[in-house]
Amino acid sequence: MRRSIQILWHLFVLAQLFLPELESSRGAIVNISSIHEKLTKPGFVAYATSKAALSGLTRAMAVDLGPRVRVNAICPAAIHTPMLEAGFADQPERFAALHKSHPSGRIGLPEEVASLARYLVADAPKFLTGSSLGLDGAIGGRLHDPM
Numbered sequence: 247m248r249r250s251i252q253i254l255w256h257l258f259v260l261a262q263l264f265l266p267e268l269e270s271s272r273g274a275i276v277n278i279s280s281i282h283e284k285l286t287k288p289g290f291v292a293y294a295t296s297k298a299a300l301s302g303l304t305r306a307m308a309v310d311l312g313p314r315v316r317v318n319a320i321c322p323a324a325i326h327t328p329m330l331e332a333g334f335a336d337q338p339e340r341f342a343a344l345h346k347s348h349p350s351g352r353i354g355l356p357e358e359v360a361s362l363a364r365y366l367v368a369d370a371p372k373f374l375t376g377s378s379l380g381l382d383g384a385i386g387g388r389l390h391d392p393m
Contacts (some may be wrong), residue, residue: 250296253302261307261317268315274370275320278389281382284321297321299328301378301388308376318366323382324353350383 261268261275268275283301286294291295304319311317324330324344330353345352362381366374379384 247291250292250299254296254299256360256367257300258303258307260353262377263374264313265315272315274316274318274367274375275304276366277301278359278363279304279319281321281323281380281386283319283378285386287318300304304378316370316372318375319378320359320366320371321378321380321382322350322359323380323385325359326353332353336337347388348383349388350385352383354381355384 249358252260257277267273279300280293282294283297284288301321305318307315308317314342331341334344359381362379366379
């Protein structure tokens with residue numbers, strides 16, 4: 247939990263350090279949170295708490311920075327990364343079940359997170375700030391995650 251607090255602190259300090267550049271370029275901050283900011287499961291106490299705090303920091307910074315800098319968060323569900331694959335290395339049937347548990351029929355791709363981040367920085371409406379956007383293949387609307 248202590249590491250999570252340190253990371254949040256570093257994100258806040260980095261935003262302050264780059265604030266002049268962000269303001270002059272009418273820039274945007276995109277934090278990567280998680281579906282665990284709102285929905286979680288056993289064994290994820292520290293992770294879920296840190297992601298809820300990151301989404302709170304996103305909202306608070308959007309309020310403080312007002313029209314000068316937009317601040318949003320992306321809240322993905324499972325994303326197909328080497329780390330996720332490694333976690334399921336000896337359990338291919340559970341990895342397949344994770345894909346199927348998402349109403350979209352699969353887990354997300356890193357490119358999809360990057361695409362949403364690019365959109366939030368470059369093309370999103372300027373009124374979109376202080377939001378935590380789900381990128382979850384609709385699993386956030388499902389009552390039960392079998393994993």
